[in-house]
Amino acid sequence: MIVTRGLTKTYGRVTAVDGVGLDVHAGDRYGLLGPNGSGKTTLVRMLLGLVFATRGEIEVLGLPVPRRVRDVLPSVGAMVEGPGAYPHLSGRANLTLFDAAGPGGGRRDRRRRVDEALDRVGLAGIDRRPVRAYSLGMRQRLGLAAALLRRPRLLILDEPTNGLDPRGIREIRDLLTELNTDGTTVFLSSHLLGEIEALCTRVGVMDRGRLVLQDDLATLRAPTGRVLVGTPDTDRAVALLDGRVERSDGGTLTVRHPDPAALNAELVAAGVRVSAVAAERRSLEQVVLDATTTSADRVEAA
Amino acid sequence: MIRVELVKMFRRPRTYVVAALLCGLPLIVAVFLATTRIPPPPGQGGAFLSAVLSNGALYPAAAMALVMPVFLPVSVAVLAGDAVAGEASAGTLRYLLVRPVGRTRLLVAKLVALVAFVLFAIVAVLVTSYLTGVALFGSEPAAGVALPADVTSMSGVTITPAGLALRLLGTVAYIVVSMLGVAAIALFLSTVTDSALGAAMGALAVLVTSQVLVTLDAAAAVQPYLPTRYWLAWIDFFRDPILWRDIERGVGIQVVYLLVLLGAAWANFTTRDVTN
Incomplete structure (x- = not known):
């Protein structure tokens, strides 16, 4: 076109x-x-x-x-x-x-x-x-x-x-x-x-x-290969997943894992309660921020 | 596209305001003349003005002499300056071009609309001034119209009403050609700038400069080439016999200005970035 x-x-x-x-x-x-x-x-x-x-x-x-x-x-x-x-x-x-x-x-x-x-x-x-x-x-x-x-x-x-x-x-x-x-x-x-x-x-x-x-x-916006997991049992989940947890923020864990469904099954099988699970995606904002340098209307001092 | 331009012009209140202003000037002059009956001394003041006191049928010619040197060219310059620049600043130029309207076509349509405006304005002035003239000064019996002594080389020559109409027709044609020269200047500037006011101002600057130089003896060398040099040559239509020399030269000069400036406008407009 x-x-x-x-x-x-x-x-x-x-x-x-x-x-x-x-x-x-x-x-x-x-x-x-x-x-x-x-x-x-x-x-x-x-x-x-x-x-x-x-x-x-x-x-x-x-x-x-x-x-x-x-x-x-x-x-x-x-x-x-x-x-x-x-x-x-x-x-x-x-x-x-x-x-x-x-x-x-x-x-x-x-x-x-x-x-x-x-x-x-x-x-x-x-x-x-x-x-x-x-x-x-x-x-x-x-x-x-x-x-x-x-x-x-x-x-x-x-x-x-x-x-x-x-x-x-x-x-x-x-x-x-x-x-x-x-x-x-x-x-x-x-x-x-x-x-x-x-x-x-x-x-x-x-x-x-x-x-x-x-x-x-x-x-x-393809999945980043990480899964966001919401759980009240953070400590047990971290212990179970051992090193695959990249971040723990309140009740949300960022886990390196290719498949949210498999991860969920794994956690539940171990008796960890899961309140939310979703593949992490980059937001368009993140994509744009990574691709661009600086705001065009910003005038930096020399 | 030409039809669209004409519709646009004649649906615009501005067109009628300008025409009304043009008709108003001769009206005011006529009222003063009729109430005081003081004619300007022969050779001074507007052409024909002393003659109309005895014959109102000549007033259209006097009216032309009143609006021609300043008022008419100013309004033509304003409208022509607005032609392209006005569309640009209103944001409609880009939409016309992507419609698509070819750029050459657009220029031609604008020019045709300007000619239509000049004709419309002149006819409006002629009609209103004829009516004012006859109403305020009365007209002589239909036998003939005496050419005014301050214009003709010999007094007492009479022409038939048909002859008068024919001479007026020639006058209208000559003025249209002269005004086209003004339009060409303003239209060219209108393709250069996006400011309608700037284009009109530029055209007026050219005209005023030319008018000043025409009266300056030191500038005699360039006078035959100035755009306003032969503007009033149409008065020669009212001599007996008609004096063609200046009329021919005037038309020749305007045609040259027209060709050169329209060519420049076309070349500039068709290759220009439209960023407004």
């Missing part, structure tokens, strides 16, 4: 994006994670042909960008750095103009398309108020409706849940999951770890313009 090779963008002496090799498969829910200023937005803009790369190649939907970007974009829905709308017009008028501005689709079913898109993002009951009077969340939903207008095969969304309340975030997440199940590939960028973790199947991590990590979320 999206492949980039050695993609680099420099502004003067600043390198915003540095040798990025993105690989998004069809059907992915791909989350591009990175702190502010790590080059996510520049990368997204290059994928859409808004910003021209200094070096490297981009392929979206199998076609080279920006050379064939005109053939690519009709199948792409995008939201880049917040929604954009004419403030003096209503949301519906904005979508109608947006729909009419580009190629494809007849004038006759324009109304139906606009209504459908508004309905999908939860703005079906929208009135004639101008966008100027919208809340940030409503504008965000309108931007998403604009992206969905053409039933795209690929959605490229930059910070799609910005400005939404928790319920709104949940709704958008469900909507994106639903679209993804229907065959739309979703590529989104965010600096919010929890959002990516809750939605995505594949994760890329940007740090200072570099793609430092790219893998399936399941792989990243």
Whole structure:
């Protein structure tokens, strides 16, 4: 769906994006994670042909960008750095103009398309108020409706849940999951770890313009080979497991062991009471912290 | 896309406010003239102003002479400066481009919308000033319109109303071409900066500089090439016979400015990073 090779963008002496090799498969829910200023937005803009790369190649939907970007974009829905709308017009008028501005689709079913898109993002009951009077969340939903207008095969969304309340975030997440199940590939960028973790199947991590990590979320969060055991009989358990216990913290033991079920059976057989047992997984946060160096907006003394 | 641009422009209150302001100036002048009946001395003040006292049908031409040197170019510069930069700062430019709308197409649509605005504004001024002129000064019998003495080389020449309409048509065409030159300057700057105000300001700076140099004898060497040098040449449409020399030169200069600046705008816009 999206492949980039050695993609680099420099502004003067600043390198915003540095040798990025993105690989998004069809059907992915791909989350591009990175702190502010790590080059996510520049990368997204290059994928859409808004910003021209200094070096490297981009392929979206199998076609080279920006050379064939005109053939690519009709199948792409995008939201880049917040929604954009004419403030003096209503949301519906904005979508109608947006729909009419580009190629494809007849004038006759324009109304139906606009209504459908508004309905999908939860703005079906929208009135004639101008966008100027919208809340940030409503504008965000309108931007998403604009992206969905053409039933795209690929959605490229930059910070799609910005400005939404928790319920709104949940709704958008469900909507994106639903679209993804229907065959739309979703590529989104965010600096919010929890959002990516809750939605995505594949994760890329940007740090200072570099793609430092790219893998399936399941792989990243694979069991670490340790088991967390909760037991009131800590001393007996430690004695029994003899040296395999790495840490004991209150009623929780961290045990080096490949199989939680086998460990549980072993403990119970020895008469140790077990209140909880689970394979230890790395949190996405830990993965990201390991992969990145320092916060991008931190300015250290020389 | 052209249709979308036109819809956008004509659904914007701003368009009508600007047009109303343009129509307001000749109206105010007419009220003062009609109440005091003090005409500006021949050769001074706006062209045609002393003539309209005897014939209100000439007032559209006088109105053009009033709005042309400052008001109309200022509004064209503001609108053209806003064309691309305004979309950029509103955050809608990137969405138009990923819709996708080709960048060349977008520029052409913007230019067409600007031409439509100039035509709309001029027609609005002509219609309102004709009505004001006839209402406040009355019109002469339909037999003919005497060309004003301060404009024509000889007084007392009369032209038919049809002839007057034809000359006004020529005037409108000439002013549209002149304003396109202004639009081209502002549109080019609009592709350079993301600030609509900056682009309009830059275009106005060019125009003001040009206006100053036009009146400066020391700058005689460059005067024939200044964009505003022949702006008022349309007055020659009201001479008898029509004096074509300056009109032709004026059109020629505007066409050169238009081609060069639109080319520059196109080259800049199609290769530029859109980061706003």
